Amino acid sequence: MRLPDHPCLQASVLPQMLASNATKQVVTEEIEALRVALGYTPEMRPRLLRRALGDGVTTKQLQRTIHAFDDAPRRISFTWAGHTTSNHRISVAIVHEQLHAEAKSRAQQQGVPLEQTPEYQDRRTIANLA
Structure with a gap:
């Protein structure tokens, strides 16, 4: 289950988040290159991913990026998969x-x-x- 969160940390983790997102992108590109090389349809990506990384990783986990900011946010809006509006405001x-x-x-x-x-x-x- 994914729940929205906004943790505040003592030190910046932005470099680690950017590195993690870059690694995810490289893995995604490698899976796509393998899919094309084997002549598989796009629907075969999850199967290739499970074969390469095991059953514990899903395609969606790989596609989702981690968001981190060094500055304090001016506004935070949590929506659930884009299906709900965020109308609760905190002054x-x-x-x-x-x-x-x-x-x-x-x-x-x-x-x-x-x-x-x-x-x-x-x-x-x-x-x-x-």
């Missing part, structure tokens, strides 16, 4: 409030200044989005 003010509350909580728990918490840094990052 920047609500995100500011949540981040401020989390920053205060972390600062109290860890005994660090509020400005040194990751939540405070995230709040500063999105300060100009309102």
